[in-house]
Amino acid sequence: MVRTFQRVIAAFLMAGGVASVAYPAASGMSGAAPDPDFSLMVSPTRLVIEPKAIGDPQSFMVTNKGRLPVDIIVNRTDFTTDRNGKVIFQPSSPHSAADWLKVGPSDFRLAPGGQQRVAVRIDLPAKPENGEHQVALLFVAPAGPGGGNIKLNRAIGTPLYITVPGPIDTSVRVHGLRVPEFAMGGPVEFGATVDNLGTVHRDFFGKKSLNVRVDGRDIPFPDFTVLRGTSREVAVTWDDPPFMCICHVTVSASGTDGTSSQARTLIIFPVHLLALLAGTAVAFYVLVRLVRRRYRRHLLGAARALHEQNRDDLDQNEKV
Known part of the structure; x- marks a missing residue:
């Protein structure tokens, strides 16, 4: 029996704005890139919910910007981050708010260009721990039917930070x-x-x-x-x-x-430039010494030649 593996490819954003993930259409044609078969957008990319806003209506807008219809399943998941900021999805994390959310609709189909508002309701437990709790919503587009042993579920993860009433510490x-x-x-x-x-x-x-x-x-x-x-x-x-x-x-x-x-x-301190400057100074000093030495030799040679010439003149005069 052939076993099929499924993986989730998720785009997870921590800041506000619009989250999107797209996969281009398969095409061998050159020129301008065509609209992708799959392109999903979720806005906002995160919710920060203060204590006074816990009872207010919250929602995400999901938009299909691709050329094909897409089925969406909304899951809740705990998450944390490592020391480099990488998001780690795991079944249970400290300060989880996964059991506090009610989401609707939790599954739906989007036609190309279609939109769906997903409502989120927060129900606090009777005695919640003080401080902030977090959870992520995963908007998952399950892999469709087809051959192959590996299927990719595409998803966008949006974090929610929920602060319960009480003292807040930002240390x-x-x-x-x-x-x-x-x-x-x-x-x-x-x-x-x-x-x-x-x-x-x-x-x-x-x-x-x-x-x-x-x-x-x-x-x-x-x-x-x-x-x-x-x-x-x-x-x-x-x-x-x-x-x-x-x-x-x-x-x-x-x-x-x-x-x-x-x-x-x-x-x-630019030691390398100082070394270069010192080397240049030494080279210049050596060059000056060589030039002066050659100049002295030239002067001495000229003086000797003049002296020899004067002696020859004297000898000629004495003979005469």
């Missing part, structure tokens, strides 16, 4: 600041670790980005989110440092328990 800790002690020039890479010690996720993008403060400038890390109870490793490259400096590097983040920061010192 974070910045540590493990990675700064080279010495550099001969740019680019220079900085890195840091951010621990979320609070009870809600923390977004670091836009005006709330995490910055490296160096040489009087703020260099923002790429946008990232740190889930409750997780850590993130972040890095950024300083492409245009000054020619020379003793730079003080600082990374700081503020939260409920105050500001967490770390500082290092970076020395930038």
Whole structure:
């Protein structure tokens, strides 16, 4: 009996906007790319639900932008992230809100160009744990019938962050600041670790980005989110440092328990250029010495020739 494997290919976005996933139509023709057979869009790409908005109507709009009809199944799943921000789907995660959601419709068919609003209702348990809880909705397009042993289920994952009423803690800790002690020039890479010690996720993008403060400038890390109870490793490259400096590097983040920061010192000194300059100076000095030596030899030779000429003249005069 042939066993068929199924895999889910998911596009999972953490920030707001519109999430979409598309697969082009099979075509051997050249020229402009045709509209894809499969193209699914979900808006918004995430919901952040504050305590006062838990009872409000919530929904997602699903749009079929492909050329073929598509069947959609809406699943709930727990998720977390690793230290590099990679999303990990798993059956059970800390601070899960998977059992709090009621979704409708949970399955439907979309014609090409069709839209479907999917409503989400949140029912809190009697005594929910304080803080934020998260869950993801997976809008799955199951693999259709066909041959082959591997079938791909395409999906878009949209996270929901639900904060229950009560005190909120936004504490974070910045540590493990990675700064080279010495550099001969740019680019220079900085890195840091951010621990979320609070009870809600923390977004670091836009005006709330995490910055490296160096040489009087703020260099923002790429946008990232740190889930409750997780850590993130972040890095950024300083492409245009000054020619020379003793730079003080600082990374700081503020939260409920105050500001967490770390500082290092970076020395930038172009040793390679200094070596090149010293080598050039030495070569110039040697060249000058050689030129002077040859000039002296030329003068001495001319003087000897003149002296010999004078002696010959004297000898001729004495003979006469």
